[in-house]
Amino acid sequence: xxxxxxxxxxxxxxxxxxxxxxxxxxxxxxxxxxxxxxxxxxxxxxxxxxxxxxxxxxxxxxxxxxxxxxxxxxxxxxxxxxxxxxxxxxxxxxxxxxxxxxxxxxx
Amino acid sequence: xxxxxxxxxxxxxxxxxxxxxxxxxxxxxxxxxxxxxxxxxxxxxxxxxxxxxxxxxxxxxxxxxxxxxxxxxxxxxxxxxxxxxxxxxxxxxxxxxxxxxxxxxxxxxxxxxxxxxxxxxxxxxxxxxxxxxxxxxxxxxxxxxxxxxxxxxxxxxxxxxxxxxxxxxxxxxxxx
Numbered sequence: 001x002x003x004x005x006x007x008x009x010x011x012x013x014x015x016x017x018x019x020x021x022x023x024x025x026x027x028x029x030x031x032x033x034x035x036x037x038x039x040x041x042x043x044x045x046x047x048x049x050x051x052x053x054x055x056x057x058x059x060x061x062x063x064x065x066x067x068x069x070x071x072x073x074x075x076x077x078x079x080x081x082x083x084x085x086x087x088x089x090x091x092x093x094x095x096x097x098x099x100x101x102x103x104x105x106x107x
Numbered sequence: 108x109x110x111x112x113x114x115x116x117x118x119x120x121x122x123x124x125x126x127x128x129x130x131x132x133x134x135x136x137x138x139x140x141x142x143x144x145x146x147x148x149x150x151x152x153x154x155x156x157x158x159x160x161x162x163x164x165x166x167x168x169x170x171x172x173x174x175x176x177x178x179x180x181x182x183x184x185x186x187x188x189x190x191x192x193x194x195x196x197x198x199x200x201x202x203x204x205x206x207x208x209x210x211x212x213x214x215x216x217x218x219x220x221x222x223x224x225x226x227x228x229x230x231x232x233x234x235x236x237x238x239x240x241x242x243x244x245x246x247x248x249x250x251x252x253x254x255x256x257x258x259x260x261x262x263x264x265x266x267x268x269x270x271x272x273x274x275x276x277x278x279x280x281x282x283x
Contacts, residue, residue, distance in 0.1 A: 013207070027178050045203035046179040047159065048210050050172055054164065073178045 010089045013052050014061075016042060018078055018086040021062050026073040027053070061085055108148045110134060115142040117225075118271075119190065119218040120279060123158050130154030130197075139185040139192050153197040157204050158190050160217040215279045222272030226265045233261030 010018070016034045025033070030053075031044045044052075053076060056062045061082030067075045078086070112129075116122035126136065126144075134146040135154050165172045173183045180199040184192040195202040205211040236258035243250040 027175055028180065031179065043201075043203060043206055045206035045210070046176055046181055047165075047204040047214075048207045049179075050165070050175050051207075051210065054168075074175060 009092065010085070012042060013044070013048070014056065015086075015089060017049075017052060017056060018061065018082055018089075021076055021078040021082070022086075024065055024075050024077040026067070026075045028073070030076070056082070110146045110148055112144045112146065113142055114144065117221060118275060119158050119160075119221070120275065123156060126156035126158075126192075130156055130194075136184050136192060136194055139187055141187065155195045155197060155202040157193045157195075157202060158218070159193060159204060160189055160214065160220075161191060162213070162217075212280055215276065219272050219275050219279075222268050222275060226268035226272060229261045229265035229268060233258045233265060236261060 016037070017030060020030050020033055020037075027046070027049055031046075031049055035043050053062065057064065057076075059081075060079055062076050063079050065075050065077050067073050114125070116125070129136070129144075129146060131153055133149045133151075133153055135149050135152065136144060136156065137147050138145040161169070161172070176183060176193065180195060181202070182194045184194050186192070193202075193204070205214055236254040240251055240254035240258060243254065
């Protein structure tokens, strides 16, 4: 049996940042778009978001890109390894969801 | 129109509360240094304030962090004795700095540090007086009583600061 290292579940913060950064964005857009996507349920504080973006850069799941806008805001985008992590997490969530439907079989 | 207010706070939470009351009146903080707040009075705007104590990671990349905050429509007004004074226009939406409970509680612990620092330094002074007093036990009179009385005063004051610190921590910490 091949040993598989289990990937830890992503936090909601990480999940939404990776999701949003499939298209490049600056901090304010990340915060605003995720808040809209979740109808205001997930709201990032600026300090928390900065810390999260910093951690994800260190893990090489996202990277900073040169800004195209005139105001030169810092922009971020997901990396190849970030995409892999994200896809694996989506698979895991799908498995959870489909297994959760088996509750009637268990009961 | 500029407005200068001289005021000092021991409790950062109280300072923040006071700043937000000024912001509600349209006072825009433009500078702070050692107990002196300089505001610009605005007729139409209102402001929100937060005081942040940077963690090591943010302190190392201060400029980067402040630039990031600027992108988030948060202005860094002043930096003084490890405190960073942040301002946001009410029209730019709510001012959340830490949305994560762990981050938030770390920040609260840092803000209450002043109480504990003062409490422990007073207890240390009290102990020095106590040792002096005991050393002069044989001498009696003033040489004995002055250090003993001083030590009691410092112990009481140290204990009061300790209680204030613990109460403040309890008040602001978020629980699961």
